[in-house]
Amino acid sequence: MPHELPRTDIKPGQTVRVHQKIKEGDKERLQVFEGVVISRRHGTGPTSTFTVRKVSEGVAVERIFPLHSPIIAKLDLVRSAKIRRAKLYYLRHPGAKPLKEKR
Numbered sequence: 001m002p003h004e005l006p007r008t009d010i011k012p013g014q015t016v017r018v019h020q021k022i023k024e025g026d027k028e029r030l031q032v033f034e035g036v037v038i039s040r041r042h043g044t045g046p047t048s049t050f051t052v053r054k055v056s057e058g059v060a061v062e063r064i065f066p067l068h069s070p071i072i073a074k075l076d077l078v079r080s081a082k083i084r085r086a087k088l089y090y091l092r093h094p095g096a097k098p099l100k101e102k103r
Contacts, residue, residue, distance in 0.1 A: 002076035007067055008044050010075065012037050013083035013099060017076040018052060018065060030073055033063055036081075036099065038088040053091060060092070 002017055010016065017034040035054030042048040048067040053060060065072060081099035090096050 002078050005075045005077040007072075007075060010037055010040060010050050010067070011080075012040060012086060012088050013081040015078040015081070016052060017078055018063075018072060019074040019076070020065075021071045021073050034078065035061075035063075036088070036091065038062070038091055039086075 005014075005016065014037050015035065016037055017032055019030045019032055022029050022031045033052060033054070035052040037050055038053045039051045040048070041050070044067070046068055049064050050067060051062055051064050053062045055061075080102045082102045083099065088099075091099075
């Protein structure tokens with residue numbers, strides 16, 4: 001069961017669900033993007049970002065989210081993986097080993 005995550009606790013290897021506010025005309029809705037955090041950049045300051053990667057119908061999609069952006073309504077932690085790297089760019093390559101879940 002996912003639980004809400006404080007924004008500064010995002011780490012590479014976590015699978016997160018990002019609820020993003022999308023404005024269409026005069027209406028506003030939430031769009032969910034779920035994937036693995038592959039990098040975190042620029043510390044915890046106002047310019048900090050994190051990159052989330054998911055594979056949807058065989059096509060890999062990566063999105064970079066500003067950490068302190070008001071368009072992010074909520075962050076849910078789905079699961080955590082045991083990793084030994086700060087950047088998980090190797091997941092971009094075909095044949096990359098899947099992440100092992102933390103125990």
